[in-house]
Amino acid sequence: MAKTFKQLMDEARASVPEWSIDQVKSELDNGNGRVLLDVREKEEFREGHLNGALSIPRGFLEIQVEEKIPDKDTPIIAYCAGGTRSLLAARHLGEMGYANVISMIGGYSAWKGAGYPWAQVRKFTPEQMARYSRHFLLSEVGEAGQAKLMDAKILCVGAGGLGSPAALYLAAAGVGTLGIVDDDVVDLSNLQRQILHTNDRVGELKIESARKTINALNPDVKVVGYPERLTSANIMRIFADEDYDVIVDGCDNFPTRYLINDACVMSGKPNVHGSIFQFEGQVTVFHPGHGPCYRCLFPEPPPPGAAPSCAEAGVLGVLPGLIGCVQALEAIKLILGVGKPLVGRMIYFDTLSMELRSHKLRQDRECPVCGENPTITALVDYEEFCGLRQAPPEQSRILQVAAGR
Amino acid sequence: MRVHVKLNATLRRYVPANADGDTVLVDLEPGATVDDLLAALAIPTGYTKMVVSAGEHLASATVLHEGQHLSLFPPLAG
Numbered sequence: 001m002a003k004t005f006k007q008l009m010d011e012a013r014a015s016v017p018e019w020s021i022d023q024v025k026s027e028l029d030n031g032n033g034r035v036l037l038d039v040r041e042k043e044e045f046r047e048g049h050l051n052g053a054l055s056i057p058r059g060f061l062e063i064q065v066e067e068k069i070p071d072k073d074t075p076i077i078a079y080c081a082g083g084t085r086s087l088l089a090a091r092h093l094g095e096m097g098y099a100n101v102i103s104m105i106g107g108y109s110a111w112k113g114a115g116y117p118w119a120q121v122r123k124f125t126p127e128q129m130a131r132y133s134r135h136f137l138l139s140e141v142g143e144a145g146q147a148k149l150m151d152a153k154i155l156c157v158g159a160g161g162l163g164s165p166a167a168l169y170l171a172a173a174g175v176g177t178l179g180i181v182d183d184d185v186v187d188l189s190n191l192q193r194q195i196l197h198t199n200d201r202v203g204e205l206k207i208e209s210a211r212k213t214i215n216a217l218n219p220d221v222k223v224v225g226y227p228e229r230l231t232s233a234n235i236m237r238i239f240a241d242e243d244y245d246v247i248v249d250g251c252d253n254f255p256t257r258y259l260i261n262d263a264c265v266m267s268g269k270p271n272v273h274g275s276i277f278q279f280e281g282q283v284t285v286f287h288p289g290h291g292p293c294y295r296c297l298f299p300e301p302p303p304p305g306a307a308p309s310c311a312e313a314g315v316l317g318v319l320p321g322l323i324g325c326v327q328a329l330e331a332i333k334l335i336l337g338v339g340k341p342l343v344g345r346m347i348y349f350d351t352l353s354m355e356l357r358s359h360k361l362r363q364d365r366e367c368p369v370c371g372e373n374p375t376i377t378a379l380v381d382y383e384e385f386c387g388l389r390q391a392p393p394e395q396s397r398i399l400q401v402a403a404g405r
Numbered sequence: 406m407r408v409h410v411k412l413n414a415t416l417r418r419y420v421p422a423n424a425d426g427d428t429v430l431v432d433l434e435p436g437a438t439v440d441d442l443l444a445a446l447a448i449p450t451g452y453t454k455m456v457v458s459a460g461e462h463l464a465s466a467t468v469l470h471e472g473q474h475l476s477l478f479p480p481l482a483g
C-alpha cells in the first residue's frame with residue numbers, strides 16, 4: 001500500500017536513532033571516531049559543512065556508499081540541512097546493512113546556528129570545475145584535495161630532464177605555486193628530453209621558458225623563477241621565499257644533491273629525490289623525521305670522475321620523463337596525504353631489462369646529518385665536500401648557520 | 406662461500422670482462438660481512454654504494470651467507 005511522507009518518516013524514526021547537535025558535538029569532542037556523512041547536494045556542501053565530513057549526496061548514496069565506507073559496522077553520523085533527508089538516508093543505510101547509523105536532529109542549520117565549528121571547501125570557478133573534473137571524481141582527491149593542491153607550494157630544483165616532466169604534471173594537477181631553480185639557458189642538446197623547452201627558445205633562460213610552457217598549460221599556476229645556482233648561501237632564502245611544502249630534487253650533480261639533502265633535513269622539508277644514469281633511474285622520498293636521508297644511503301660522494309653525469313655518459317631521453325613523473329606523483333601524494341609515500345623505500349627502474357625493483361632503506365643512526373648525534377648542523381661548502389674544489393686556506397667550511405632544525 | 410653480486414648503473418664498469426652479464430661471483434670466507442664483500446670487489450675505496458639483498462638495504466656489519474644474491478646501487482648524479 002502506498003505510504004505517505006509522514007508514514008515514511010515515522011517508520012524511519014522507529015528504526016534510526018536520532019541525536020541532538022549537542023550529543024554529536026560532545027561525541028566528536030571526546031575523540032570517538034565516527035564518519036560524518038553529509039547527504040546534502042554538492043552545492044550545499046560547498047557552502048559549508050562539518051569539519052572532516054564525507055559528502056555523498058542522497059541521490060548517490062546507495063551507489064557510492066559501499067565504496068566509500070566499506071565496513072558496514074562503521075559508526076556513522078548522517079546529517080543534512082535540517083534532519084529529514086538524513087533520517088531517510090539513514091534508514092536506507094540500515095537496509096543496506098549499516099548497523100551503526102545515527103541521524104543528527106536539526107542538521108547543518110542547527111549546527112551552524114549554535115556556533116559550532118564548520119568548514120568550507122574552496123569555491124571553484126566554472127573553468128576550474130571543468131579542468132579538475134577528473135580529480136573531483138577521485139575520492140582520494142575530490143574538492144578538498146584539489147584545494148590542497150591549489151594551496152600547495154612546490155620547489156623544483158632544475159628545469160632539465162627530471163624537472164621538466166615533474167613541473168609539467170604538477171602544473172597540470174593545479175599545484176598553486178611552483179618555484180623553479182635553474183641558472184641555465186636552453187641548449188639545443190636539452191630538447192631530446194627537457195620537454196618544458198622548445199626549439200625557438202634556445203638561448204633563453206630555462207626558468208623563463210618553463211614559465212611560458214607552464215602558464216600555457218595552466219594559467220592558474222604561479223611560477224616563481226630563481227635564475228641562480230643553488231648554493232649554501234642562497235638555499236635557505238629560496239626555501240623560505242614561498243615557504244615551500246615539498247622540494248623536488250631534479251638536479252644533475254652531487255654537490256647540489258648533498259646541499260638539498262642537508263638543507264631539507266635542517267628545515268624539515270620533504271625531498272622527492274630522482275636520479276638517473278643512461279637507462280636506469282631511482283626515486284625515493286627523504287622525509288625528515290619519517291625515514292632516512294640521502295646521507296644515510298650515501299655518506300660520502302663518489303670520488304670525482306668515478307660516477308659520470310648524463311652530460312658525460314649520455315641518457316635516453318624518455319628515462320627522465322619516467323622518473324620525473326614518479327617524482328611529481330610522489331609530491332602530489334605528500335600534498336594530499338594519500339597512499340603510501342616512498343619514504344624509507346626506493347624504487348629502481350632498469351628500462352633496458354624493464355625491471356622495476358623496490359627495496360627498503362635503512363636509516364643510519366650514526367648519520368652525520370639526521371642521526372642521533374649529528375655532526376653536520378650547518379651547511380658546508382658542497383663543491384669542496386665532493387672534492388671538486390680545494391679548500392681555501394684559513395677559511396671556515398661553515399658558510400651559513402642553518403635555521404633551527 | 407660464494408655470493409652473487411649484481412652491479413648497477415655506474416658500477417657496471419667494474420664488472421670483469423669474463424663475468425656473466427652484470428653479475429659478479431665473489432668468493433668470501435665464511436662469516437664475511439658486507440664490508441668484507443666491498444673490500445673484495447675491485448671498486449675504488451670511498452665509492453659509497455648501497456648493498457641490497459631480498460629487498461632489504463643491508464648494514465655494513467651484516468653477515469652474508471652462501472649463495473646470497475646481492476645488488477649494489479651507486480648514487481647517481483643526474
